[in-house]
Amino acid sequence: MTVITNGSAAANQRPANVNAIGLAKADYKGLESTLCNGCGHDSISAQIINVCYELGLRPERIVKFSGIGCSSKSPAYFLSRSFGFNALHGRMPSVAQGALMANHHLIGLGVSGDGDTGSIGIGQFLHLIRRNLHMVYIVENNGVYGLTKGQFSATSDLGQELKHAGVNEFPPLDLCHLAITAGCEFVARSFAGDPKQVSEILKAAFSHRGTAVIDIISPCVTFNNREESTKSYSWGKTHDERVNDFGFVMSQEEIQVEYEPGEVKEVEMFDGSRILLKKLDGSHDPTDKDAALRLLREAHDNQLFITGLLYVNKSRPNLAEVYHLGDTPLAYLPESKLRPSPESLQAILREMM
Amino acid sequence: MLEATKLTDPREIQALAQPAPVASSAPIVNDFSITAATKNGSGSQTANLTLLRALFRMGIPVSGKNIFPSNIQGRPTWYTIRVSKDGYIARSDTTEIMVALNPETALEDHNNVAPGGVFIYADDIKMPLHRSDLHYYPIPVKEMARQHEADPKLRTYVANMVYVGALAYLLGIELGEIEAALKFHFKGKAKPVESNMRVVRAAAAWCAEHLTKTDPFRVERMDSTRGLMLIDGNTAAGLGAIYGGVTFAAWYPITPATSIADALNEYLPRLRRDPETGAPTYAVIQAEDELAALGMAIGAGWAGARAMTSTSGPGISLMAEFAGLGYFAEIPVVIWDVQRVGPATGLPTRTSQSDILKVYWLGHGDTAHPVLLPGSVAECFEFGWRAFDLAERLQTPVFVLSDLDLGMNQWMSEPFQYPDQPMDRGKVLTAEQVNATRGFARYKDVDGDGICWRTIPGNESPFAAYFTRGSGHNERANLSERPEDWEGNMLRLKRKFETARQLMPKPIVDLDPEAEVGIIGFGSTDPAIREARALLAQQGLRTSYLRLRALPMNDEMTHFLAAHRRVYVVEMNTDAQLAQLIRLHSPQDAPKVRSANKSDGLPLTAKWVSAAILSQETQR
Numbered sequence: 001m002t003v004i005t006n007g008s009a010a011a012n013q014r015p016a017n018v019n020a021i022g023l024a025k026a027d028y029k030g031l032e033s034t035l036c037n038g039c040g041h042d043s044i045s046a047q048i049i050n051v052c053y054e055l056g057l058r059p060e061r062i063v064k065f066s067g068i069g070c071s072s073k074s075p076a077y078f079l080s081r082s083f084g085f086n087a088l089h090g091r092m093p094s095v096a097q098g099a100l101m102a103n104h105h106l107i108g109l110g111v112s113g114d115g116d117t118g119s120i121g122i123g124q125f126l127h128l129i130r131r132n133l134h135m136v137y138i139v140e141n142n143g144v145y146g147l148t149k150g151q152f153s154a155t156s157d158l159g160q161e162l163k164h165a166g167v168n169e170f171p172p173l174d175l176c177h178l179a180i181t182a183g184c185e186f187v188a189r190s191f192a193g194d195p196k197q198v199s200e201i202l203k204a205a206f207s208h209r210g211t212a213v214i215d216i217i218s219p220c221v222t223f224n225n226r227e228e229s230t231k232s233y234s235w236g237k238t239h240d241e242r243v244n245d246f247g248f249v250m251s252q253e254e255i256q257v258e259y260e261p262g263e264v265k266e267v268e269m270f271d272g273s274r275i276l277l278k279k280l281d282g283s284h285d286p287t288d289k290d291a292a293l294r295l296l297r298e299a300h301d302n303q304l305f306i307t308g309l310l311y312v313n314k315s316r317p318n319l320a321e322v323y324h325l326g327d328t329p330l331a332y333l334p335e336s337k338l339r340p341s342p343e344s345l346q347a348i349l350r351e352m353m
Numbered sequence: 354m355l356e357a358t359k360l361t362d363p364r365e366i367q368a369l370a371q372p373a374p375v376a377s378s379a380p381i382v383n384d385f386s387i388t389a390a391t392k393n394g395s396g397s398q399t400a401n402l403t404l405l406r407a408l409f410r411m412g413i414p415v416s417g418k419n420i421f422p423s424n425i426q427g428r429p430t431w432y433t434i435r436v437s438k439d440g441y442i443a444r445s446d447t448t449e450i451m452v453a454l455n456p457e458t459a460l461e462d463h464n465n466v467a468p469g470g471v472f473i474y475a476d477d478i479k480m481p482l483h484r485s486d487l488h489y490y491p492i493p494v495k496e497m498a499r500q501h502e503a504d505p506k507l508r509t510y511v512a513n514m515v516y517v518g519a520l521a522y523l524l525g526i527e528l529g530e531i532e533a534a535l536k537f538h539f540k541g542k543a544k545p546v547e548s549n550m551r552v553v554r555a556a557a558a559w560c561a562e563h564l565t566k567t568d569p570f571r572v573e574r575m576d577s578t579r580g581l582m583l584i585d586g587n588t589a590a591g592l593g594a595i596y597g598g599v600t601f602a603a604w605y606p607i608t609p610a611t612s613i614a615d616a617l618n619e620y621l622p623r624l625r626r627d628p629e630t631g632a633p634t635y636a637v638i639q640a641e642d643e644l645a646a647l648g649m650a651i652g653a654g655w656a657g658a659r660a661m662t663s664t665s666g667p668g669i670s671l672m673a674e675f676a677g678l679g680y681f682a683e684i685p686v687v688i689w690d691v692q693r694v695g696p697a698t699g700l701p702t703r704t705s706q707s708d709i710l711k712v713y714w715l716g717h718g719d720t721a722h723p724v725l726l727p728g729s730v731a732e733c734f735e736f737g738w739r740a741f742d743l744a745e746r747l748q749t750p751v752f753v754l755s756d757l758d759l760g761m762n763q764w765m766s767e768p769f770q771y772p773d774q775p776m777d778r779g780k781v782l783t784a785e786q787v788n789a790t791r792g793f794a795r796y797k798d799v800d801g802d803g804i805c806w807r808t809i810p811g812n813e814s815p816f817a818a819y820f821t822r823g824s825g826h827n828e829r830a831n832l833s834e835r836p837e838d839w840e841g842n843m844l845r846l847k848r849k850f851e852t853a854r855q856l857m858p859k860p861i862v863d864l865d866p867e868a869e870v871g872i873i874g875f876g877s878t879d880p881a882i883r884e885a886r887a888l889l890a891q892q893g894l895r896t897s898y899l900r901l902r903a904l905p906m907n908d909e910m911t912h913f914l915a916a917h918r919r920v921y922v923v924e925m926n927t928d929a930q931l932a933q934l935i936r937l938h939s940p941q942d943a944p945k946v947r948s949a950n951k952s953d954g955l956p957l958t959a960k961w962v963s964a965a966i967l968s969q970e971t972q973r
Contacts, residue, residue, distance in 0.1 A: 027815075031831075060818065063656075063810050076820055076832065083810040085655060086822035087648070088674055094603075094645040098652025098660060101636050102601055103811045106656075124648070127641040326632025330600040331657030331809060335776045337634050338598030338659070340624040342771045345596060348620070349768045351537075352582035 020056035028053045030078040040192030040218030040233075041071055041140045045078045047195050048109070048138075051202045052079060055250065062107045063099060067092040067121060070147055071113035071140035071218070082109075090121025093128035096135055097319065103329035104320035107206070108135030115145050118154030118173050125175075129182040132210035134318040136202070139175055139213070140192075142220035143231035150223040157230050157303070162223065176310055177296040179213040180289065185313040186212035187292070189306065191236045192219065197307060203248040204309065209270035210318040217305070230305060243284035243295060243308040246277040270314045277309075286312045378469070381569045383413050383438035385449035389516060390462040392455050394426030396510035399538055399549070400517050401432035405763060406534035407526050408436060409583050412575040416442035416880070417763045418956060423608070423701045429458045436572060442765065443881035446958040450524075450570060452516045453478060454494065463487075471568045473519055475512075488568035490560070492519050497559065501552045514549045518556025523564070524572045528554065582766050586733040586759040586877075589769065590689060591616025593737015594661055595624055598776055599687075601653035601660040603638045603646040605668060608701045609757035610691040613663040614639070643668035647675040647688065651750075654679075654686040655821060657781075657809035659741045663689035666699070666708055669715065676750055677716025678823045680846070683796070683805070685744035685779065689753045691760040694954050703954025704757035706876055707926035710934065712752045713904050719843060723853045724904040725753045726875040728861075732902070733759065734769040739858070745779035747853050748804060756925070758956045759877040780806045784814035792816040796842060797828040803849030850905065857903035862913060868895040870970070871917035872949075873910075875901040875931065877956060878923050884959030885923075885966070892967060901931070906938045914942035921966050923949045925957060 018024050028049045033042050052062065059081035066072035068089035075084045087095040092110055100108045117125045117139045128137070144162065145151040152160070152168045155175065160168040179187045186208040188201045198216060205212035217236055219225050225232045230239070251272035267275040267287060277286070284295055292311040299306045328337075387404070391397035398419070405417040416435045422428035435445045447467040453459045453474040460480070466472055468486045476491035498512040521528055532550050539545045590613050594602070604614040617637050625634045640646035646662045653660035664672065669690050679686055692708045694700035713724055723743060725736040736753050744751040780800075787793055787808060793816070796805050808817040819830040826842065827833040874882045879900055886896050899913045914920055914935070920942075922932035929948035936943035949965035951957060 060813050060815060061811075064820075081815050081818050083808075083818045084820040084822075085652070086820065086824070087652075088678055088823065091644060091648045091675070094640065094648025095652035095655070097638070097645075098601060098603065098649035098654070098658070099656035099810065100652075101638070101649075102653040102656035102658035102660070106810055123641060124645055127645065131638075323636045324632060325636065326627055326630050326634070328627075329657075329811060330634065330636060330653075332811065333600065333634050335598065337627055338600065338625075339596055339772065339776065344624055345592075345769065345771055348592065348624075349582055352584045353580075 019053050021058060023053070023059070025049065025053050027081060028059060028079055030080045031076050033074070033077040035070055035074065036222050038221040039070070040142065040216075040220070041074045042077070043192045043195055044138065044140055044198060044216055044218060045074050047198045047202060049078045051199055051206070055203060055206060057107060057206070061105070062109055065092045065096040065099070065108065065110040065135075067112050067116035069113040069116045069145070070220075071111055072116055074140070075111050090116055090119070091124055092116070093121065093124035093133075097128060097131065097133050100133055100135060101320065101323070101325070102331040104134070104325050105329055108133065110135055110137045112137065112139050113153075114139060114141040114143060114155040114175070115153040118175055122154065122173070126178065126182040129179055129184045129211050129213070131319045132183065132185070132316050134210055134320060136205045136208075136212045136214070139215045140218040141175070141215050141231065142218050142224055143172070143229065144220050144224035146220050146223055160229060174296055174300045175215045176213070177293065177300065180293055180296070180311050183316065184211055184213050185311070185316055186210070187311040188213070188309045189215045189217070191217045191240050191305075191307055193233055193236050194240065194307065197242070200246060200248050201309060204269065204273070204275050204312075207248075207251075207269035207271045207273040208312075209314045210316055230303060236305065239305040241304060241306050243306050243310070244277055244286060245280060245283065246275050246309060249274045249276060267312060275309065275312070284308060284310070286310055289313070378569050380571050381449075382571045382573050383436050383575060385570050386433055386435045386445040386447060387450040387452065387520065388431055388433045388448040388462070389452040390429065390431050390455050390458050391513065392426070392457075393422050393424050393428045393430040395513065397430065397432065397454070397513045399510070400513035401434070402763065403531060403534045403538055404517055404520060404526070405434050406537055406583055407530040408434065408572060409578050409765065410530040410533055411527060411572060412578050413572060414438065414440040414442060414577050414765065416444070416765070418444050418758065419762060420955065421702050429455050438575065438577075440577060441880065441884045441959065443884050443959050444956040446960050450520075452520070454512070454516065471523070471570060473516060473523070490519065490523065490564055492516070492556070492560070497552065497556055501555055502548070511549070511552050514552035515556040518553040519560050521553060522557040522560040523566060523568070524570060526572055527574070528557065578765060580768070582768060583763045584730050584766060585612065585761055585763055586727070586730045586755055587612035587691065587761060588616045589730040589733035590663070590737045590753070590755065590760070592620060592769070593734040594687070594741075595620055596772055597738025597741040598659045599661055599741065600635050601650065601658040602635070602662065603640045603649035604663050605640050605643045605646045607643075607665045607668050609693055609761045610663045610665045610668070610689060612761060613689055613691065643671040644675065647672040647686070650686045650688075651675055651679050651684050654744070655682075655684045657811070659745070660685070661687040661689065663691065665691050665693050666695040669708055669712060673715050673717070676722065677718060677720050679750040680716055680720045680722060681823055682821050683748040683807070684750070685748050686750045687740040687744050687753065688750055689755060692754060692756040694952065700954045702757070704877065704956055705925050705952050705954065706754075706756055706878070707928070707930065707952060709754060709926070710928075710930040712754060713934070715752075721850055721905070723747060723749065723751050723857055725751065725858065726902050726904070727753065727755055727759065728876055728879040728900050728902065730759070730764045730766045731769055738772050742777040743853075743856060746777050746804070746856065747849065748779060748807060749849070749853070754876065756877050780804055782806050782808050782812070782817070784812050784817060787812065787814040787817045794828040795819040795830040796826060796845070798845050798848065802852045803845050803847075804852060854905045854907050857905065857907070859907070860902055860909050860913075861900040862909060863898045864916065865895050865897045868897045869918040870894060870966070871897045871899060871913055871920040872923060872966070873899045873901060873913070873920055873931070873935065874923040878925060878962075881957040881959045881962050882923055885962035888959055888963040889966060892963070894967065894970060904934070906935070910935065911939050914939050914945060918945065919947060920945050921947050921949045921969070923957065923962055925952050926950055927952045
């Protein structure tokens with residue numbers, strides 16, 4: 001699907017086993033996963049490691065956030081050199097907002113699940129998006145509660161059957177549709193069984209100006225991997241309909257491939273990076289918000305599994321921009337900038353006399 | 354005897370017989386209470402604060418208590434100003450001068466005036482006036498408002514200035530100080546000052562022409578407020594936080610805590626812009642709820658900001674889970690609880706001290722938090738900045754327990770003291786330090802005080818990062834379910850709490866070596882307790898007094914209990930919560946601990962406190 005190759009001059013000169021900032025892949029690894037063998041979350045973790053390595057992100061600049069659940073445990077399994085905060089169930093967005101306002105130079109990477117985001121955390125999720133905090137927000141969506149052994153979540157299919165929980169009587173929430181409605185300007189859906197697509201979407205997400213939401217269907221091999229489940233590997237492999245095909249070009253890279261005029265649409269990201277979209281017949285234009293909402297609604301109504309970049313825009317300022325934060329992070333301001341003078345206090349107190 | 358009151362035709366008022374004035378006794382100067390009974394949202398607060406400040410500017414000790422409803426417009430509200438030449442500023446339980454502008458409550462207000470008192474009322478209120486022990490002054494409030502304000506929409510507001518003028522005439526409040534107070538209120542804007550003053554002058558002139566003063570109440574200029582300020586505790590708290598270097602605040606609107614955030618939003622832009630770049634050195638976010646408010650503050654505190662939130666009881670309930678996380682993950686954050694009456698929605702606009710037990714142990718499992726207990730607006734300021742030092746030193750949530758009375762009413766105070774020590778940012782490792790040791794153990798008690806070293810995101814050392822979690826962890830912050838890791842960590846947290854015990858502000862103790870009886874209190878009850886001690890002394894009962902300023906308690910409490918035979922714990926809640934904590938702190942002295950507790954939503958009065966103690970003393 002990628003239409004470009006990594007062809008920058010710098011990349012050609014460095015040793016093969018390190019990235020642009022001289023780090024090896026091992027520098028991006030985490031502890032060994034304790035999730036079930038074959039868990040979709042582990043393949044997403046692997047792509048997080050790959051992408052951060054390939055983009056040459058400094059691990060010390062990345063901060064990992066998560067809530068509670070299987071998905072939220074996974075930040076321990078990648079980027080050990082990055083700070084991490086495993087917060088409360090459904091409350092990762094608020095913690096991330098505080099931390100990333102305290103230091104807006106950090107790169108925020110949130111990992112959550114469908115229960116953590118769609119059920120207990122739906123409020124904080126939508127408000128995070130409203131404020132457009134600059135962070136990548138991954139939902140590892142398996143339509144089931146794993147850690148508590150198999151209950152329905154807010155994204156479980158209507159009519160879905162689980163061993164202990166019975167039949168789900170309620171329709172699922174579409175997190176991508178909700179995200180767009182709440183004002184999100186980077187919304188994508190992918191499938192853990194399609195690592196290349198996960199990787200390209202993730203790269204683009206790191207270049208986004210505000211909150212980038214990626215809903216990744218990530219099968220739970222233990223509790224929700226039956227063929228008829230829309231969150232299973234077999235369903236994903238047979239039903240995955242890509243709505244578009246694209247590649248990501250970092251801001252310092254040159255585009256190396258040839259393409260016919262009209263074959264590719266270029267979308268410039270906020271940091272100067274570009275997304276090159278293949279203009280296939282009927283492919284979805286992710287800059288068209290109405291089309292994205294329509295597409296999602298149709299997919300939801302017909303239980304279609306669509307993946308790809310659904311919506312992208314860069315018009316809204318992010319939270320730190322709205323607050324006009326200065327260059328030095330709030331957390332690193334010295335006392336001289338934080339405690340006003342004794343004279344200023346006297347002046348205020350005189351007004352109270 | 355009484356009939357329902359209602360607005361009536363002015364002709365009916367004409368028919369009402371004026372009662373005979375009571376013979377005037379000797380003048381009563383600077384020692385009485387004035388209550389203005391009005392409707393919420395009518396703009397009476399401007400009139401009340403103007404009166405309060407004008408009296409204060411005349412050098413007379415004053416206090417103001419706003420007894421208001423949970424309502425935007427129309428429900429009854431009362432504002433009581435106590436004028437006290439002796440400097441007593443607790444709520445008084447008598448009203449000598451009543452200003453009745455609300456027909457709905459006029460009869461009740463009328464009955465509540467102390468014998469020999471004054472009843473000033475809008476003459477369109479139909480009153481079956483029947484008390485022979487009051488002085489009555491009907492005032493044509495509506496008519497004067499109509500004459501002096503062309504805009505009908507503004508007439509209700511202007512009407513309140515009529516009673517300011519009437520009181521100025523009847524009591525002798527200087528018009529110049531009323532004008533100065535209006536200038537303060539309107540931040541110097543000439544137009545509203547002038548329009549309000551016009552009504553004040555006209556009302557005073559009308560009273561001079563039409564009323565004969567028969568009552569004995571007067572004010573006279575004194576010199577007892579020189580150098581003092583009038584300020585509310587929530588503004589003081591906000592200012593304290595600003596001088597404490599707050600960099601991040603998240604909050605959700607709730608009475609009576611909202612004005613802390615208001616103060617931050619008012620003063621931060623003025624005081625805390627980077628002089629070189631003009632960029633703000635702070636961020637204040639209105640969260641979607643209190644869960645998010647504390648979540649944001651905890652995220653910010655973890656990332657190195659001086660972070661706070663402010664709320665009241667219901668918000669505290671919502672914050673419980675995050676409070677436990679903050680305790681266990683050891684994250685500095687400051688949480689203000691401006692208490693109101695609960696449980697449930699309770700009485701949102703009335704004061705109480707009923708969160709102390711809940712806040713002390715907020716969270717599930719074995720949590721306990723340091724709690725600061727400001728007893729004055731000056732301490733709201735001081736604890737406003739000190740709370741950050743304690744939170745960062747102790748790496749834990751620090752609560753500050755104020756209440757509606759302290760937070761929202763105006764209090765006289767000495768000017769606040771500028772922080773007398775540099776900021777304490779606690780045990781934070783730099784990149785160089787972490788590099789030198791090639792890593793660190795986040796939860797290892799290196800120094801023996803239970804407080805571990807931390808790193809802050811943005812630290813560029815490859816060895817600086819750790820994984821913060823609410824689940825069980827070992828010294829290196831890795832997930833652990835080993836029993837010895839869990840227990841060792843919890844016991845270390847208890848050691849840290851012992852360190853906190855020594856770092857928290859000590860109680861203020863006034864020890865009478867002759868006294869068998871001790872009084873313990875905290876927070877806004879301080880003026881009532883001080884005055885009660887004077888009343889008790891008049892009755893021959895000498896008392897010592899310990900004002901608690903923080904939890905956990907320390908040896909000072911133990912010594913105080915040991916030094917007295919009986920100790921009365923004065924507090925505004927139904928369950929005598931502090932008394933229970935004191936019994937836990939000193940089981941050996943538990944039998945000595947008695948309660949003088951009350952919760953009806955109103956600030957305690959000295960008379961009630963002294964009676965509650967005396968009755969138990971005489972029953973002995």
